[in-house]
Amino acid sequence: MAPVITSIEDLRVLAKRRVPRMFYDYADAGAWTESTYHANEADLARILLRQRVAVDISARTLASTMVGEPVGMPVALAPVGLTGMQRADGEILAARAAAAAGIPFTLSTMSICSIEDLAENTSRPFWFQLYVMRDRDFLGRLLDRAKNVGCSTLMLTLDLQVLGQRHKDVKNGLTTPPRLTFTNLVDIAAKPRWWIGMLGTKRRGFGNIIGHAKGVRDMRTLSSWTAEQFDPTLNWDDVKRIRDRWGGKLILKGILDVEDAELAVASGADALVVSNHGGRQLDGAMSAIAALAPIARAVAGRIEVLMDGGIRSGQDVLRALALGAKGVLIGRAYIYGLAAGGEKGVTQALDIIRKELDVTMALCGLNDVNKADAQVLAGRAQLAVP
Numbered sequence: 001m002a003p004v005i006t007s008i009e010d011l012r013v014l015a016k017r018r019v020p021r022m023f024y025d026y027a028d029a030g031a032w033t034e035s036t037y038h039a040n041e042a043d044l045a046r047i048l049l050r051q052r053v054a055v056d057i058s059a060r061t062l063a064s065t066m067v068g069e070p071v072g073m074p075v076a077l078a079p080v081g082l083t084g085m086q087r088a089d090g091e092i093l094a095a096r097a098a099a100a101a102g103i104p105f106t107l108s109t110m111s112i113c114s115i116e117d118l119a120e121n122t123s124r125p126f127w128f129q130l131y132v133m134r135d136r137d138f139l140g141r142l143l144d145r146a147k148n149v150g151c152s153t154l155m156l157t158l159d160l161q162v163l164g165q166r167h168k169d170v171k172n173g174l175t176t177p178p179r180l181t182f183t184n185l186v187d188i189a190a191k192p193r194w195w196i197g198m199l200g201t202k203r204r205g206f207g208n209i210i211g212h213a214k215g216v217r218d219m220r221t222l223s224s225w226t227a228e229q230f231d232p233t234l235n236w237d238d239v240k241r242i243r244d245r246w247g248g249k250l251i252l253k254g255i256l257d258v259e260d261a262e263l264a265v266a267s268g269a270d271a272l273v274v275s276n277h278g279g280r281q282l283d284g285a286m287s288a289i290a291a292l293a294p295i296a297r298a299v300a301g302r303i304e305v306l307m308d309g310g311i312r313s314g315q316d317v318l319r320a321l322a323l324g325a326k327g328v329l330i331g332r333a334y335i336y337g338l339a340a341g342g343e344k345g346v347t348q349a350l351d352i353i354r355k356e357l358d359v360t361m362a363l364c365g366l367n368d369v370n371k372a373d374a375q376v377l378a379g380r381a382q383l384a385v386p
């Protein structure tokens with residue numbers, strides 16, 4: 001009998017069963033001790049909601065905007081590398097589920113499906129996430145490619161000039177596609193949904209890079225590629241140059257500090273994402289939710305503030321909105337759905353989050369998601385907020 005799914009955690013458990021270990025671990029991993037990864041969720045869970053009663057809550061709405069784009073709820077799918085290794089054609093499946101839910105999908109530079117391929121197979125314009133590479137010709141071509149297929153918004157990631165070490169990836173010898181060692185074969189053999197899907201698709205390498213970056217015909221490890229290609233000289237002048245070169249909406253992702261948030265405002269970007277990369281980069285950094293309120297207060301009204309890191313429920317979405325976010329990005333929460341059940345699984349994840357958000361708003365006496373503020377919070381138990 002198919003298991004009854006009631007939470008993102010249920011989808012995570014299924015994902016773990018259905019996806020080869022190296023790819024499950026890739027998603028479900030933080031850097032080093034994983035303290036920041038776990039703090040993202042734990043700090044959210046400590047924020048108490050304020051129960052209100054006898055309020056007319058019959059006219060609830062979750063509709064909002066993110067970076068000027070109408071959204072069915074203030075949630076976007078975050079860029080996640082190797083999404084097409086969680087499930088064959090994963091980026092296409094997730095983008096379709098996002099389009100059906102009326103929310104944005106963000107394609108990672110390090111995706112399996114290429115920009116053009118995704119555009120051909122989906123209808124709603126998606127957002128494109130950019131890593132800054134040393135090869136500026138390649139970088140320029142990536143921007144042109146995204147523009148040519150009608151990407152509405154560019155999301156520039158600033159917190160990954162070098163890759164934080166994720167012990168699980170090192171131990172698993174993560175490669176794309178996986179090396180067919182004895183251990184991997186035994187693991188993959190036990191995940192038939194996964195390998196049957198993979199045999200039926202041509203999308204198995206880094207689609208945006210192989211055949212596009214000079215001299216790259218084969219590229220198996222994310223760690224060797226980032227070490228060779230990601231630009232450690234990236235600075236705020238580059239950000240401004242990319243803003244001018246792109247000419248469209250720009251979101252800066254990876255801001256965790258008020259001073260950096262001020263620099264983000266000065267750069268002329270449209271939005272910033274308060275983020276520690278899901279705890280995958282600087283282990284020991286504060287949780288994203290702890291960083292959110294001081295940043296939102298400091299830049300209020302001058303730049304749109306989004307947030308990601310640790311969102312696993314509609315309740316978490318409301319907590320982030322209450323602390324000043326205009327919307328959130330979810331990564332693992334939809335990846336677990338994708339790995340568990342493909343497009344249907346992502347839809348299930350989004351339905352779970354939407355329903356939790358709606359019911360939580362109702363029980364907090366809130367009708368309009370855009371009016372969520374500190375009034376919906378009962379208190380915050382000892383968050384490490386500076």
Ligand code: GLV
Pocket residue numbers: 080081110277280
């Ligand atoms: C980025 O692509 C990551 O692996 O966190």
